[in-house]
Amino acid sequence: MNALFGAMNVVLAATEDFEPQKEFELPAWVSIHIGPLDMSINKAVVYLLVGAAVTCILGIWIMRFGLSLRPNRRQTIGEALYDLIYGQIAESSLPSKGLALWFPYVAALFLFIWILNLIGFIPLPISDEHVHIAGVELPTWGVYAATANLSVTLALALITFIATHFEGIRFNGPVRYFKSWVPQGAPGPLLVLIVPLEVISQFMRLISLSVRLFANMLAGHMLILVMIGLIFIFESYALIVIAVPVATAVYIFEVAIVVTIQAFVFALLSAIYIGGAIEPEH
Amino acid sequence: MTTVLAALDGNVADMGKAIAFGVGVGLGAVGAGIGIGNIFGSMIQAVARQPELRGELTGIQWLGFALTEAVVFYALLGGLLAYVLV
Numbered sequence: 001m002n003a004l005f006g007a008m009n010v011v012l013a014a015t016e017d018f019e020p021q022k023e024f025e026l027p028a029w030v031s032i033h034i035g036p037l038d039m040s041i042n043k044a045v046v047y048l049l050v051g052a053a054v055t056c057i058l059g060i061w062i063m064r065f066g067l068s069l070r071p072n073r074r075q076t077i078g079e080a081l082y083d084l085i086y087g088q089i090a091e092s093s094l095p096s097k098g099l100a101l102w103f104p105y106v107a108a109l110f111l112f113i114w115i116l117n118l119i120g121f122i123p124l125p126i127s128d129e130h131v132h133i134a135g136v137e138l139p140t141w142g143v144y145a146a147t148a149n150l151s152v153t154l155a156l157a158l159i160t161f162i163a164t165h166f167e168g169i170r171f172n173g174p175v176r177y178f179k180s181w182v183p184q185g186a187p188g189p190l191l192v193l194i195v196p197l198e199v200i201s202q203f204m205r206l207i208s209l210s211v212r213l214f215a216n217m218l219a220g221h222m223l224i225l226v227m228i229g230l231i232f233i234f235e236s237y238a239l240i241v242i243a244v245p246v247a248t249a250v251y252i253f254e255v256a257i258v259v260t261i262q263a264f265v266f267a268l269l270s271a272i273y274i275g276g277a278i279e280p281e282h
Numbered sequence: 283m284t285t286v287l288a289a290l291d292g293n294v295a296d297m298g299k300a301i302a303f304g305v306g307v308g309l310g311a312v313g314a315g316i317g318i319g320n321i322f323g324s325m326i327q328a329v330a331r332q333p334e335l336r337g338e339l340t341g342i343q344w345l346g347f348a349l350t351e352a353v354v355f356y357a358l359l360g361g362l363l364a365y366v367l368v
Contacts, residue, residue, distance in 0.1 A: 088340075211352070211359060212348065212352040212355065215352070215358060216351075216352070216355060219355060219358065264344060264348075265348035268345055
């Protein structure tokens with residue numbers, strides 16, 4: 001036990017300036033400025049690229065090696081994923097005339113967000129902090145989720161937002177589409193209140209869609225960080241007994257439930273919004 | 283911790299912000315806790331009455347869960363904004 005604490009003392013001495021909030025800082029690695037736009041490549045961009053590559057490879061691995069009548073393990077995974085996205089997300093919320101057009105978008109959205117959330121909980125050697133081992137500077141293994149960044153989730157929500165209104169106007173014509181925002185049979189004076197509320201609610205969707213995913217992932221990562229950070233803040237090894245099991249429990253809860261649920265809900269709500277615009281109720 | 287200690291030096295504003303943040307997020311969590319309990323309670327009742335509907339209800343259940351759970355995070359964001367900006 002003493003040897004363990006001795007070893008931890010060495011580790012603590014090496015990392016005495018432990019600052020957990022550094023996980024969320026994004027200094028530019030490759031500075032790219034186009035006019036007023038800051039397109040620099042930082043940690044979040046690298047995670048997005050890795051997520052996109054893994055999503056593409058997953059799709060190719062599952063579906064592009066031929067399908068057989070007696071499915072093997074790879075095909076079973078693919079069919080389960082397809083069944084989940086088609087049966088649970090797309091079929092019930094997209095009307096039949098928009099199903100074939102928007103199912104690929106919804107499926108890609110689900111897989112991309114799911115992979116991004118998931119690799120956010122796998123330690124990868126992509127980080128700003130460095131360790132020196134035998135004279136070689138190596139990045140430390142850190143966790144970071146690209147979806148724990150409001151810019152990423154807001155961009156994803158914006159795609160859905162633009163697609164919603166584009167499809168609404170394309171399928172119904174601008175007059176019929178914007179008329180569907182006005183409830184039928186409401187008395188005139190009430191419309192003055194209802195119509196602005198309806199317009200605001202369209203923009204609130206943008207906020208709720210992006211903030212839900214962002215805050216969920218941020219809170220998950222922060223909870224784990226705070227639990228581990230307690231040991232360093234109070235400088236007491238006795239806290240390991242409490243902090244590490246709690247952090248592990250949070251980690252398992254996040255990986256097993258939250259990661260999938262948030263991707264599922266983002267894709268499902270996108271499908272519901274687009275489906276509702278293609279076929280308005282009124 | 284540090285903000286509560288800061289109040290001893292007469293820095294009451296920092297302590298007030300910390301308390302407001304905690305109370306705000308806590309109240310948000312109370313509402314979402316009641317809502318999530320309600321959703322899963324109703325789900326258990328529904329499946330107990332009609333077990334064959336389980337597959338259809340699961341999707342709706344998780345949608346409701348995520349929509350309710352997000353309320354805590356709106357409270358958290360509002361609290362953080364108040365803490366940082368005020």
